[in-house]
Amino acid sequence: AQSVTQPDIHITVSEGASLELRCNYSYGATPYLFWYVQSPGQGLQLLLKYFSGDTLVQGIKGFEAEFKRSQSSFNLRKPSVHWSDAAEYFCAVGEWDYKLSFGAGTTVTVRA
């Protein structure tokens, strides 16, 4: 069975500082991995995805993520956080967008 763990429920970061959100997955085969962001009252927006190839993937809004098979991780990073990055972030694993399993999410607060 596939599952996703996001160890950090809440992270507070200063504007301009770097951000890293952790994601660990359990999956029997080569996973498809995703990061989504959800602003308050909004649906989920895809930040980036990994299917195969280069293990460092670039996404929208200056985010990137690195797939590490040996650690079963797919951590999300951003070098310099903006106040508009305050949101909830979800990591997901699945088979090509079908029946995705989502983590419980990490809430990011950005302080001035």
Place this chain on the structure above:
Amino acid sequence: GAGVSQSPSNKVTEKGKDVELRCDPISGHTALYWYRQSLGQGLEFLIYFQGNSAPDKSGLPSDRFSAERTGGSVSTLTIQRTQQEDSAVYLCASSSDRAPLHFGNGTRLTVT
């Protein structure tokens, strides 16, 4: 509009009543998904429609939940005899073949 549309955005109902939640997917998207988002629980897969194939209902939590998709487009999620534990945000998403999910803004259901 160009996005996934869900209605109503908020629904308050009394325990024991039936509710219907509606999803208008992006035009041309063959796949449609329903997820449930409970506080601190991440997203839970409910049901998946793909074209004219039989839907995957494996995520529906009980027989009080049902969903249909008419004409390969609009979908309705019905919850009969609502219970307080049904309170959650219900998210709909659609996609075209081998493309990322596009989420609606969700319906927040509160059962009193």
